[in-house]
Amino acid sequence: MIGDARTRILDAAEELFAGGGYEATPTAVIARLAHVPKGLVFHYFPRKIDVLVALVDERTLVEEDRDVDAVPGDPARTLSKLARRLPLRASPAMRRILFREADTHGSVKDRLGRLNGELIRRARFALELALPGARGDAARLEVAAATFAAVLLYQENLCQLTGHQIDPDAVAELIAHSLV
Amino acid sequence: MIGDARTRILDAAEELFAGGGYEATPTAVIARLAHVPKGLVFHYFPRKIDVLVALVDERTLVEEDRDVDAVPGDPARTLSKLARRLPLRASPAMRRILFREADTHGSVKDRLGRLNGELIRRARFALELALPGARGDAARLEVAAATFAAVLLYQENLCQLTGHQIDPDAVAELIAHSLV
């Protein structure tokens, strides 16, 4: 029993939502795993959905203000670094929840949308820095950024469903090659 | 009231599963929308999950045997054609269900995995045809194919969640450019 009751409830919910999904997880099971009485869950989270919302609010963070770490002249390595350092502060369980429950509540979908937007923004900015002389071809950079973001999200989500892996470094290489 | 009872049940379920999701759709509501008595649903589909399985079995088809339509010497147009003609025979509602309920039952996930595999296979094959002299770089082709497949699936699924569109033609162009 680590942490206070509220934290333990969120810990339990994170584990259970990631495992069986939000709908399939009764509040009673959350309470049991958290070692708190059932009523206490509703003391902190009046509705079951509030647990999910709190998880997303408090345990995922899309980093939107940080600078991008580009390697001038080397777009491939620049993208690779991006892939290795997603602007998403969240445990693997929370990442799972973020994708799995995007339909469950608007706040989850919002967070996912922001992650996607931030991914694209960073990829584009990183490419601009890496290719300072990429004169004018903004549209092409945009497509490259969106493609890379799509691949990264695919890795995070669909990949688990389809069973196919993609190596982001290889994709980075590919995209870089297309921009020279 | 179109079709026999079984068909109407599947029609109703397709609409409801796509709209509110499998878990959130009671069998009673399926029966009501299908204009059949509740008991009849269980006559045709002993378990609720059987409705979903039947939908996926009967109303989605991953075309795995067809030839690929490549444009020799023009990988961009080749991929574009692929994007325009996904090897998935399914209504928009069924596509939605396929992605949304991938966690619900193994058969859905399987179907999705096969779609992904087929997408990659086709993209790679199409690229091989389009670039007959692809200088041995099979790995690169593989990455290009996987990337394109990821973008297409992203279009089908995540795109709705994140609100960002990608133009497959532009991605085709980008990938083609990286292969020359």
Add this chain to the structure above:
Amino acid sequence: MIGDARTRILDAAEELFAGGGYEATPTAVIARLAHVPKGLVFHYFPRKIDVLVALVDERTLVEEDRDVDAVPGDPARTLSKLARRLPLRASPAMRRILFREADTHGSVKDRLGRLNGELIRRARFALELALPGARGDAARLEVAAATFAAVLLYQENLCQLTGHQIDPDAVAELIAHSLV
């Protein structure tokens, strides 16, 4: 176990609502007394309040179309007859419910309002018949009718709360005396 399940549920609810009140009666207790499983109550009455509404709809009737039975020249006996034959078809239990749960749902309040209106209408009409020569003093008749109706409702309701009885015959006499 008399009657079908739906009837038994209403029988049980009538008894329990009259005894302990609507709020204090759990649906589970209704089911137990009716010898039906809990779920069946909700099969027939999706919400608990629907049980009350059905009771009022089906088991109370304010007779609004019947003729009034007046004794010409004898307003006292005319009112007495009215008191003996309230235009309300309802068991004693339903009468209790009607007054007790007037705040619980609009349909109960409506029914009560109609009873009151019908009582006044009848009393006035009966007095008009009993006193054919009551020249012009319509206002006085109206007050007499309303007063008598108030006493009758008081008998039905407040009387149980306050513990004081009023003899309607004596009130009839009093009112009659005031009209000559």
Add this chain to the structure above:
Amino acid sequence: MIGDARTRILDAAEELFAGGGYEATPTAVIARLAHVPKGLVFHYFPRKIDVLVALVDERTLVEEDRDVDAVPGDPARTLSKLARRLPLRASPAMRRILFREADTHGSVKDRLGRLNGELIRRARFALELALPGARGDAARLEVAAATFAAVLLYQENLCQLTGHQIDPDAVAELIAHSLV
């Protein structure tokens, strides 16, 4: 925030009980409206019902000792004065509570019974004063008093439910007329 905590709790309860009823008012809501922590409610009133009892005890007073203000020779005006000055010291909200919650607790019912008794007593006494030569007909006076009391209580309670108003002055006139 007016008054001390206990007073604020009672203020809040008065408002809420009159509005939604005792059963439908959680103690937590009382506490919130009173701007006191939930525990404090139970510090002052160990059981929820004690709040209602305290309200009735402290905020309703049936004046049982006062003299009656009769107009000799004019029973109509005597009753009118009575109607204008009910022997009940209580806010409109408390009056509502008194009738609405008469079933909830014995002390409320008692208070209501005493109000009714006092009303009858006063009406009878006032009529005796107004009609000093009332020719022995004590029974008739009693009926007149009870009728008037019934109308007054009807005004206070049922009237809100049925939507019909009665003018007490007109009833006073009617009753007076029946006594001469």
Add this chain to the structure above:
DNA sequence: TATGAATGAGTCTTCATTCAT
């Protein structure tokens, strides 16, 4: 094949009340 009443386990949620601080 068709029907809808019947079943009961399970779910979310409420809330009076307690109690350590």
Add this chain to the structure above:
DNA sequence: CATGAATGAAGACTCATTCAT
């Protein structure tokens, strides 16, 4: 006195599934 976290029994309501007809 004051506080709000803690408790758990109980309530309304859901729903997949069964089954007699």
